[in-house]
Amino acid sequence: xxxxxxxxxxxxxxxxxxxxxxxxxxxxxxxxxxxxxxxxxxxxxxxxxxxxxxxxxxxxxxxxxxxxxxxxxxxxxxxxxxxxxxxxxxxxxxxxxxxxxxxxxxxxxxxxxxxxxxxxxxxxxxxxxxxxxxxxxxxxxxxxxxxxxxxxxxxxxxxxxxxxxxxxxxxxxxxxxxxxxxxxxxxxxxxxxxxxxxxxxxxxxxxxxxxxx
Numbered sequence: 411x412x413x414x415x416x417x418x419x420x421x422x423x424x425x426x427x428x429x430x431x432x433x434x435x436x437x438x439x440x441x442x443x444x445x446x447x448x449x450x451x452x453x454x455x456x457x458x459x460x461x462x463x464x465x466x467x468x469x470x471x472x473x474x475x476x477x478x479x480x481x482x483x484x485x486x487x488x489x490x491x492x493x494x495x496x497x498x499x500x501x502x503x504x505x506x507x508x509x510x511x512x513x514x515x516x517x518x519x520x521x522x523x524x525x526x527x528x529x530x531x532x533x534x535x536x537x538x539x540x541x542x543x544x545x546x547x548x549x550x551x552x553x554x555x556x557x558x559x560x561x562x563x564x565x566x567x568x569x570x571x572x573x574x575x576x577x578x579x580x581x582x583x584x585x586x587x588x589x590x591x592x593x594x595x596x597x598x599x600x601x602x603x604x605x606x607x608x609x610x611x612x613x614x615x616x617x618x619x620x621x622x623x
Contacts, residue, residue, distance in 0.1 A: 414481070414545065415463045416472045419443075419453040430498070439496050443473060443482055445503035457496060464496075467549040469512075473501060483510065483544060504544035512547055513539045516585060520556030524588035529560035533586045535579075538566070542575040551575075553585060563587040 419441065422433070430440045439457045444450040453475070463471065464484070473482045482501035490497055504510060515537050525531050538551055551571065553564060567581035 414470050414472055415466070415468050416474055416479075417455055417459055417463060419455050419473050419475045421475065422452045422454045425452065434495070434497065439499055441499045441501060443480075443501040443503060445482075446505075448503060453501075455499065460496060460499060469547045469549070470504065470545055471501065481505065481544070483512070483547070506543070506545050508544045509541055510544045510547075511539060511541050513537050514548060515550045517550035517552050518586060519552050519554050522555045522558035522588050524558050524560040524562065527560060528591055529588040530591060531555075531586065532589050535566075535583060535585045538577055538579050538585075540571070540575050540577045542572075546572075546574055548572050548575060555586060558586070558588050560588050560590055 420438075422429075422440065425440075433440055433454055434457070437457050438454045439460055441453045441455050442450055443453060453473075455473075464487070469484055471482050471484060473480055481504055483504050484499065485502040486500040487496055488498040489495065516533075516535060518533065522529070522531055540548075540551070542548070551569065553569060555564070558564065564585045564587065565581065566577065566579045566583045566585060569585065571577065
């Protein structure tokens with residue numbers, strides 16, 4: 411399940427591209443926190459501390475501002491064009507007994523014997539929307555493919571979700587499957603047999619009709 415970590419935050423009053431760039435040069439990420447019918451607050455957090463928390467799989471954070479501490483969900487992250495540095499983060503206020511809807515990644519576990527036997531692994535679904543308690547958001551939905559043979563499919567309805575986790579995804583949607591290798595290109599069709607009817611050629615037919623007149 412998601413880890414709950416404490417992250418120090420500082421209030422900020424300035425906004426705009428120039429201010430955001432200045433903060434990032436100082437190793438700080440601009441942030442906002444909203445939700446629970448409370449006023450949206452502009453904050454900043456340490457880029458290093460936030461990145462480490464995310465790498466450890468944290469989805470829920472105890473955000474501390476001086477003497478005030480509130481539990482928040484990392485709702486949205488904006489990265490640079492290389493996907494290396496966080497440019498902005500949105501935090502959403504949550505409570506321990508609140509059920510939320512959130513998208514998590516699907517993690518395949520094991521090696522499908524159908525693949526080692528020449529099949530092709532096809533994973534149409536890489537993320538899935540789930541509902542669970544805010545403090546129990548799983549890092550991922552793990553799918554065991556250790557027994558998946560060629561021609562076999564794992565549907566949403568066949569997944570084993572963590573306790574307390576539900577999903578509204580289509581039960582018959584394909585999560586992962588092993589398909590047979592693509593068939594070789596068909597051989598060129600054999601030439602027409604002798605005596606087979608020739609295709610009608612409009613110009614020739616017209617000439618033959620004129621000679622018969």
